[in-house]
Amino acid sequence: MPTHKIKLKLFTSSAELQQLINIENKIPKIIENYIILENERLENLKETRFPTEDDLNGAIQGLLRLQDTYKLKTKDLANGILLNNINIKKQMNVKDCYEIGMNAFNEKDYYHSLLWIQEAYERNLYEESPEIDGPNESEILNILSISLYKQGNLKRALEINNKLIKIDPYYPNAINNSKLYEQELKK
Template identity: 45%
Template sequence: MTTDWNKVVKIMRSNSADDIIRNVTRQRAIKRISYPTEEDLSGAVIGLLRLQDTYQMDTKDIAEGKILNSQMRTIALTAGDCFEIGRAAYYANDYYHTVMWMQEARERVEKEVTPTANLEDILEYLAFSLYKQGNLKRALLLTDELYRMSKSFIIEFFFLFFFFLRNNS
């Protein structure tokens, strides 16, 4: 989402189509157009999560573009999109929604031919969110899975995990 936009900006700046770049830059200056920020993403995600709770919408349905009983379908979200939603929920300390969206991201990334998210990142957010919800058994299982995937990565994660255990016991 916002990270995707930053990629678009990079591509535009590296592209030889100077006219397009000048036009976008000029339009931005004239109309005071600004690119989406992390705050914009966070606000949009909070709104989405409120709608999800209010209308008791399933995470998988939203990710597939199925909105309630609508006959219209939108484009399905990628694992990367689900990860960004889960990450925004995480930074809002909403571990309940983080777990749902990271689980959806995990399912999707495992099916994608070209992954749009990093499985290790998904598992890290998921494990810590489960820990914060008090589900230590599942958090530890995911941490073990992370360890099997990347032994060097997990050392830092274990220190963080034990720090929180010691300070929150």
């Protein structure tokens, strides 16, 4: 190979090498800037306040007040239908209805608990792909029977509790609840 071609290749290679060195020198600054930006994003996330359990409970209580104030049907609300047939096109699933019912139950609001747990039960019968972490039929029937009992509907509470025992004979307190309901009915 002629000398001038070797010098030309050497010159080209050293120019390319210099470019690579310049780029390599910029990498620490690029990484530093990236780390600064990511730290800023992390700080923003730390300052972001996600809804808490109290926020959810407050929202549910607000929904129940609206339901009473405007005499909204549970099924309509669960189907996403609001006042004057306004449809928000977002239906609640079994888990949503159950959560609302459980919130009312925990607040000793057995009237609303009964409405929403009944809706959860009806949806559970027809929902094609229930939530993995949602309630099972036994849990729904248990709360439904207790809510009926607390509302004074002993006969229906006993019927629902007996249905629970048929599908899950070892459900905690189901047998004791049946005995209690039967004793109360005899009075």
